[in-house]
Amino acid sequence: MFTKSQHAAWHHVLGLCKLGEGETAVVLGAQGVDTRYRDTALQVARERGATAAYIEVENANRLPATALAALRTADFVVDLSHSHDPEIRKLAPYGTRTLVVLEPPEILERMLPQASDKDRVLHAQACIRQSGRMRVTTAAGTDFEVALGELGGNCQYGFSDEPGHWDQWPGAFVTTYGNEGSANGTVVIAEGDIVFPQKEYVRNAITLRIEGGYIRAIEGGVDAMLLKATLNSYADPEVFAVSHLGWGLSRNSRWDALGFYDKKEIEGQDGRGHYGNFLFSTGPNLSGGGTRRAPLHLDIPLRDATVWLDDRQMVKAGEVLAAEQRA
Numbered sequence: 001m002f003t004k005s006q007h008a009a010w011h012h013v014l015g016l017c018k019l020g021e022g023e024t025a026v027v028l029g030a031q032g033v034d035t036r037y038r039d040t041a042l043q044v045a046r047e048r049g050a051t052a053a054y055i056e057v058e059n060a061n062r063l064p065a066t067a068l069a070a071l072r073t074a075d076f077v078v079d080l081s082h083s084h085d086p087e088i089r090k091l092a093p094y095g096t097r098t099l100v101v102l103e104p105p106e107i108l109e110r111m112l113p114q115a116s117d118k119d120r121v122l123h124a125q126a127c128i129r130q131s132g133r134m135r136v137t138t139a140a141g142t143d144f145e146v147a148l149g150e151l152g153g154n155c156q157y158g159f160s161d162e163p164g165h166w167d168q169w170p171g172a173f174v175t176t177y178g179n180e181g182s183a184n185g186t187v188v189i190a191e192g193d194i195v196f197p198q199k200e201y202v203r204n205a206i207t208l209r210i211e212g213g214y215i216r217a218i219e220g221g222v223d224a225m226l227l228k229a230t231l232n233s234y235a236d237p238e239v240f241a242v243s244h245l246g247w248g249l250s251r252n253s254r255w256d257a258l259g260f261y262d263k264k265e266i267e268g269q270d271g272r273g274h275y276g277n278f279l280f281s282t283g284p285n286l287s288g289g290g291t292r293r294a295p296l297h298l299d300i301p302l303r304d305a306t307v308w309l310d311d312r313q314m315v316k317a318g319e320v321l322a323a324e325q326r327a
């Protein structure tokens with residue numbers, strides 16, 4: 001049963017997505033995946049004048065041809081399955097707008113996107129595109145540099161309003177990929193920083209020594225040992241590569257949110273898109289236009305980082321500096 005304010009929040013976000021009269025919407029679910037938003041998504045899509053259908057697949061990461069055909073002909077998709085089938089990120093030629101919705105209702109409402117979030121994120125993205133270098137430092141000891149320009153990046157602002165755009169409600173952040181082999185320096189994952197997909201706060205600092213685009217050493221206590229064990233378990237050197245890099249611009253995100261939920265109840269957009277974070281990650285660079293595949297992708301948001309693009313500070317000790325990017 002959904003409350004009046006949750007119903008209003010869905011209308012607000014599908015409104016930002018410009019879902020309207022005469023459009024076709026598909027709500028995508030999968031077996032064994034929480035589809036608590038199915039009825040609300042269908043109802044609100046219909047109230048906005050769209051025709052809406054629910055499709056449930058067996059495995060969201062291997063979408064069958066029938067489901068893909070439906071997604072390609074739809075104007076708008078609400079993805080409750082969080083499909084990682086590469087085809088769902090290739091709907092741009094079909095014009096399909098895709099919005100993933102996973103987080104608990106109170107997080108959807110607390111981090112409710114606003115139209116201006118898109119402007120703030122696009123400003124950050126434009127700054128990245130004009131820059132040749134990114135440097136990140138933290139008081140905990142991070143000092144890391146990467147060259148930019150060879151690959152693209154992604155941005156999320158919490159709604160999907162343009163043909164072919166993929167997004168997630170909630171979450172606003174910008175990412176880019178470093179030039180192949182250019183990442184060098186030290187990343188310190190400090191106490192209280194987060195490692196995804198484990199959804200764990202680090203209890204003792206982990207130091208990553210990075211050279212030529214890859215993590216070459218992992219130093220620290222028990223958390224370092226566990227991270228090393230996880231990465232080694234894949235027996236694939238590409239899991240040690242540096243992946244997307246960027247900073248968070250989300251409205252009303254809470255760093256401590258993970259502690260209030262069972263892991264399967266929360267996706268972690270609070271941490272990943274946390275306002276003023278630095279989001280470090282490992283593994284593939286396919287979605288930046290690169291060729292690196294990797295069987296594991298870690299998202300590691302750091303708090304209180306300072307981020308430079310060339311000689312311009314974008315974030316200073318966790319504070320977003322550019323007026324155009326401030327919430």
Ligand SMILES: [Fe+2]
Pocket residue numbers: 244281297298299
């Ligand atoms: Fe990621």
